[in-house]
């Protein structure tokens with residue numbers, strides 16, 4: 209059975225006080241669920257988030273990390289630093305990192321390899337842009353992203369991987385891929401992985417959908433057989449909305 213996951217990516221939102229307030233509310237209202245629930249606050253608040261969530265099932269994850277073990281990379285955060293808090297899961301490849309910070313699949317392959325070597329879990333984000341969807345090249349684009357960033361990994365590394373298909377045109381726009389479009393792409397992703405590895409690797413990997421998931425559309429998206437949960441941006445900043453999305457899985 210694949211894990212189901214609902215993860216909230218807070219991006220560059222919430223100071224220390226706001227982080228504590230939102231986490232305290234989430235912990236108090238967390239419903240009984242068989243899904244793993246994760247939140248990704250800003251780096252500076254990760255250690256405090258872990259203390260605030262002590263005793264809660266909510267997991268704290270990072271939004272990014274560097275590929276090097278340590279060294280002269282001013283402003284960067286390493287896997288060891290995260291694990292010492294301890295944070296053992298990291299989001300890599302988010303479309304905002306790709307668009308604003310020039311992260312390529314070549315660079316992401318290095319980050320993923322480091323995280324895997326450090327025994328971390330990775331939520332790897334990828335997805336096509338609007339013009340690629342319009343041109344009908346979305347399957348080709350997604351296959352290329354997976355191939356370049358992930359397909360040099362050994363099969364056993366896939367136990368540490370979670371995928372998050374996030375069509376860029378649906379992130380923060382209010383525009384959602386239809387449940388059928390999400391299912392079609394998730395099935396394609398599984399097929400592509402089974403071609404590169406084995407069917408059991410494809411069957412086991414959790415694939416999240418991300419892009420304007422809200423309380424009013426989550427249940428329908430999560431009902432699709434190859435959609436194993438969601439990576440939630442805007443709606444994860446509101447406790448009521450995030451809880452409603454967790455209840456929808």
Ligand code: PEP
Nearest residue numbers: 379380418419420441442
């Ligand atoms: C995201 O940033 O990963 C995301 C899915 O954002 P939103 O839910 O706001 O579209």
